[in-house]
Every structure is written in C-alpha cells, then in structure tokens.
Amino acid sequence: MQNAHITKGIIGSSWAGFRHFEYLFSLDKFWQVIGNTIIISLNRLVFGFPFPLIVALLLNEVRLAVFKKTVQTVIYLPHFISWVILGGLMVNLLTIDNGVVNNVIRALGGTPVGFMSDESVFRQTLVFSMIWKEFGWNSIIYMAALAGVSPHLYEAAMIDGANRWRRMLHITLPCIRNTIIILLILRLGGIMEAGFEQIFVLYHPGVYSVADIIDTYVYRTGLSEGRFSLAAAVGLFKSMINFALLLIANKLARMMGEQGVY
Known part of the structure; x- marks a missing residue:
C-alpha cells in the first residue's frame, strides 16, 4: 500500500507497507462495520436468495398468459426505481411520527414502530425493502432457465400420475439446479457487498451501530475525511475476502458434481 497524495500521484507517493492494514485491524469501528456487513449480507442471502426462485416456480405454473405477464410487469417495476426515490417513499411510509404505516398501527390501537430509527428493526427494514425491490428482476434468470425445461418430461410425468408438486420436485428443480448453484456461488462471492446505495x-x-457497512465506511473515510490510503486498504481487504469466498464456493460446487463458474 502507498500513502496516497493527489498532487504526487502513484509514482511520487511513498510506500507504507502493511501499516494501514495494521491500523485498520486495531480499530474497534472497523470490526463493527465488518460485522454489520456480514450480518446484513447473510440476511439478504438467506431471505432474499430463495424468494425469486419461489416466485419463478409459482409463475411457471400459471397458464393464463395475460395474468402471468401482468404479474411479471408489476414485480419488475421496482427494480427500475432508484433508491433515492424509494428512500423518500419509505420515509413517508415508515417514519414513526407521521408515516402511513404507523398511522394505521395507531388507528388499530397498536404501538408505533420506529422502522427507520429503531436499531432493533432497522436491519429488517433494509432486508425487506431490498427483497421487495429486486425479487422480480432476479426471477428473470430462473424464468429463462425454466423455459428451457422440456415439456415432454412433464407430459411423461403426468401420464405416470405425478401431481404438480412432484413434477416440481423431480423435474423442474433438478433441471435448473445448475443455474441455482451458479447464482448462489456469485452471491456468496459478493457476501461483503451489503448494498451501498440503499444503506x-x-x-x-x-x-x-447496526447499519454502517464497509462501503459506507470507505465513503466517509476516503471522501469525507480525505484519508484515501486507509479507504483503499479497506476496499482491498473487502475484495480479497470476496475473492476467497468465490473460490471456496466454486470448489464446493465442483465437489458436489456441479459445473461451477469456471
């Protein structure tokens, strides 16, 4: 690593060795943002990864084309709305003072919930809003994979008396298993990405204390405070972890007999 100086450039900046990493590892704040990043990413993986698959499987069973296309259009739309706009909408909906959701809770005799201000529920708000925004778009890949499953397999299963549940378990899922594994590997490789723009x-x-992640910490440290070398060390550390996780996930997939990403 170097002690970055804008006026001196890369060639003129002095080398710092591992000093920035040593300083990082001694900071309690650094380990806090690492923990926040992992917790938020794992929640997004556990709850967000299966949801698009479930939606795709359900849509695959719909036979009314007009209804199917209408549902797809509706669930795709949030993906094209920026987090800046959605953030404003969420503030109007979820604020504890005059948010629409909390007004409904009050009207029903309940206690308002600080979705945007309470540390105990803020992470859940992040995960839920991410799933709502992206699940429709993420289901497109599964829909494409499902379109490649041979209809003759379903016909043969129906002749044998298999119901929809068994056709899904023994035909649909095995046929798209490789797609699921590849997407899972890519998600594991980005486990240190917790969604900078949204947060x-x-x-x-x-x-x-519960929402500050690596990317936001790098932004504040590098741009707001001008500590470019320290921010670069944090970014490099994150990239190395992501790369290692990608290799491990791919190796495990190949050991299980799947193709993997390489």
Whole structure:
C-alpha cells in the first residue's frame, strides 16, 4: 500500500507497507462495520436468495398468459426505481411520527414502530425493502432457465400420475439446479457487498451501530475525511475476502458434481 497524495500521484507517493492494514485491524469501528456487513449480507442471502426462485416456480405454473405477464410487469417495476426515490417513499411510509404505516398501527390501537430509527428493526427494514425491490428482476434468470425445461418430461410425468408438486420436485428443480448453484456461488462471492446505495440513502447516525457497512465506511473515510490510503486498504481487504469466498464456493460446487463458474 502507498500513502496516497493527489498532487504526487502513484509514482511520487511513498510506500507504507502493511501499516494501514495494521491500523485498520486495531480499530474497534472497523470490526463493527465488518460485522454489520456480514450480518446484513447473510440476511439478504438467506431471505432474499430463495424468494425469486419461489416466485419463478409459482409463475411457471400459471397458464393464463395475460395474468402471468401482468404479474411479471408489476414485480419488475421496482427494480427500475432508484433508491433515492424509494428512500423518500419509505420515509413517508415508515417514519414513526407521521408515516402511513404507523398511522394505521395507531388507528388499530397498536404501538408505533420506529422502522427507520429503531436499531432493533432497522436491519429488517433494509432486508425487506431490498427483497421487495429486486425479487422480480432476479426471477428473470430462473424464468429463462425454466423455459428451457422440456415439456415432454412433464407430459411423461403426468401420464405416470405425478401431481404438480412432484413434477416440481423431480423435474423442474433438478433441471435448473445448475443455474441455482451458479447464482448462489456469485452471491456468496459478493457476501461483503451489503448494498451501498440503499444503506447510504436510508441510514443516519442514529443507526450507524447496526447499519454502517464497509462501503459506507470507505465513503466517509476516503471522501469525507480525505484519508484515501486507509479507504483503499479497506476496499482491498473487502475484495480479497470476496475473492476467497468465490473460490471456496466454486470448489464446493465442483465437489458436489456441479459445473461451477469456471
């Protein structure tokens, strides 16, 4: 690593060795943002990864073309709305003072929930909003894979008396298993990516302890404070972890008999 100086450039900047990494590893704040990143990413993986697959499987069973295309259009739309716009909508819907959701909760006699301000529920708000925004778009790959399954397999299974549930278990899922494995490997390889744009728009100092991730920490450290060398060390550390996870996930997939990503 180097002590980056804008005026001196790469050639003129002095080398710092591992000093920036040693400083990082001694910071309690650094390990806090690492923990936040892993927790948020794992929640997004556990709850967000299966949902597009489930939606694709359900849509694959729909035979009414007009209804199927209408549902697909509706669930795809949030993907094309930026987090800046969605952030404003979420504030209007979820704020504890005058949010629409909390007004409904009050009207029903319940206690308002600080979706945007309470540390105990802010992570769940992040995960839920991410799933709602992206599940439709992520289901496209599964829909494409499902379109490649031979209809003759289903016809043969129906002749043998298999119901829809058994056809899904013994034909649909095995035929798209390789697609599922590849997407899972790619998601595991990006486990240190917790969604910078979303969190940057929605978080605030009151929830830093549970929502401050590596990318937001790099942004504040590098751009706001001008500590470019330290921010670069954090980014390099994150990339190395992602690369190692990608290799491990791919190796495990190949050991299980799947093709993997390489």
